[in-house]
Amino acid sequence: MSNIPQRGFSNSEFEARLTAIQALMDKQGTGAILLTTEHDIFYFTGFLSQFWQSPTRPWYVVIPPKGRPIAVIPEIGANAMNNGFMKDIRSWSSPHATDDGVGLLTDTLLEVLASTTAKTIGINKGRETHIRMPLEDFERLTDQLSSSDSHIGWVDATDSIRAVRMIKSAAEIAKIRHVAGCVSDVFETLFSFAEIGMRDVDLFRSFNIACLEAGVDTVQYLVGGAGQHGYDDIISPPSGRLLSDGDVLIFDTGCTFDGYYCDFDRNYGFGEVNDGAKRTHQAVWQATEAGLKMALPGNTCAQVFAAMHEVLLKAGALGESVGRYGHGLGIQLTEPPSFTAWENTVLQEGMVMTLEPGMIYAPGKMIVHEENIVIGGDGPELLSRRAPAELPISQ
The missing domain is CATH 3.90.230.10 (Creatinase/methionine aminopeptidase superfamily)
Structure with a gap:
């Protein structure tokens, strides 16, 4: 049994991943990265759960240019996300009839962007990626961000995320x-x-x-x-x-x-x-x-x-x-x-x-x-x- 690898990772492992992606964000002038998929969120936070098999609830993690990631997730996952590395966990009761996390996510992104001169949000756009949130919610998020600051825009973070994970x-x-x-x-x-x-x-x-x-x-x-x-x-x-x-x-x-x-x-x-x-x-x-x-x-x-x-x-x-x-x-x-x-x-x-x-x-x-x-x-x-x-x- 002694040759079985230890489960999970040390905080230093996640800190190294975060340092690598934030260095690329700085180089490319990206103000935040929005993660929406199971594997990207697992990679940068350690959140591992089969609950992803349910399509009912969306899950979000925001990577700021400095500091640890911010989780914006359904309340049902808050305890599981609290693994020692993740400190800032914001949640709502999901599923919700009128606002399934979009308002909370908008506020979080605006808060992060307010701390930097960069006004772009990185998101996966490229080959072998997808965005895991309802399209109408993504459109609402884009509209709410634009109404707050017309200069906020989306950029492709595929190459950066891929380079770190590879x-x-x-x-x-x-x-x-x-x-x-x-x-x-x-x-x-x-x-x-x-x-x-x-x-x-x-x-x-x-x-x-x-x-x-x-x-x-x-x-x-x-x-x-x-x-x-x-x-x-x-x-x-x-x-x-x-x-x-x-x-x-x-x-x-x-x-x-x-x-x-x-x-x-x-x-x-x-x-x-x-x-x-x-x-x-x-x-x-x-x-x-x-x-x-x-x-x-x-x-x-x-x-x-x-x-x-x-x-x-x-x-x-x-x-x-x-x-x-x-x-x-x-x-x-x-x-x-x-x-x-x-x-x-x-x-x-x-x-x-x-x-x-x-x-x-x-x-x-x-x-x-x-x-x-x-x-x-x-x-x-x-x-x-x-x-x-x-x-x-x-x-």
Whole structure:
């Protein structure tokens, strides 16, 4: 039990995150940042709750140019937000018939902006982001701010928030390493509870149970597919199909520990699997090797993509249809940046990424492979336990 990471973070961890984002705010002349989404609020405050599954109540956190964040949240969450780091917690009874926090949020933003010459509010606008509040409330907020000061405007804070969140601390990496290790244990024992004739729905259930028993907090994401000598779908839930002789099965899972994800997959053969599937499994494994060699500080995501793609083309890939060969990982199952041909983000130490090459080797037949890594100064460290080069097959 001693190797299980400590839950939560020290105040110094949150202070470092706050210092980093406020430095970018100062550089860009931003007077405040408004956070509305589960993951951004968790990252900057430590507020972790499954209550986000309910769409009824909005939640807001305002980051000022100096000092700690200010929570503007429903009263039901005030005690949970009071975790030692958050000091200024303002709440209202929610849901409310006429003003579900907009007035309180307006007053808070105006108070923060009054302390600085900057009159802009940063908010997520870019790729892979959204604003979690009713559109009519956002319009009311904008109108109320404008009526107080016509010079107040919105700016895109996506790049700033992304830059801070993208580099993981040692404590964050430890959580991802732990959950990846738990899931690696389960993947290595899959044949102990998977066999020909088994319904996929029962296999999914057994996998969920095994992961929980291995020590993960949640099996937040589990998809897969099985088909004769390969599959054509990797994002679906179980259908009730029976595992058959000649099937190749993929499980792709995102399990969590203390709010942090692993995300990787494994492939398994059952009975007489053809040579095409076996060769393709070796090809995506070799493509991952090429990605590992290129995943170095200073290289771009596009360069890592190109290294993996070259291996697959030489192996006879018929196409690349998923758009990328991996992505960032952390408090979300997928985070920026992506390993694509057009992503020129430069890799830095502390980035946690997935390598996920996939190859279509025949019409309707593909094999996808995924590992989790952290970028280090001397090269990447595997957080998931490396898959075997040859397709594991159960007779």
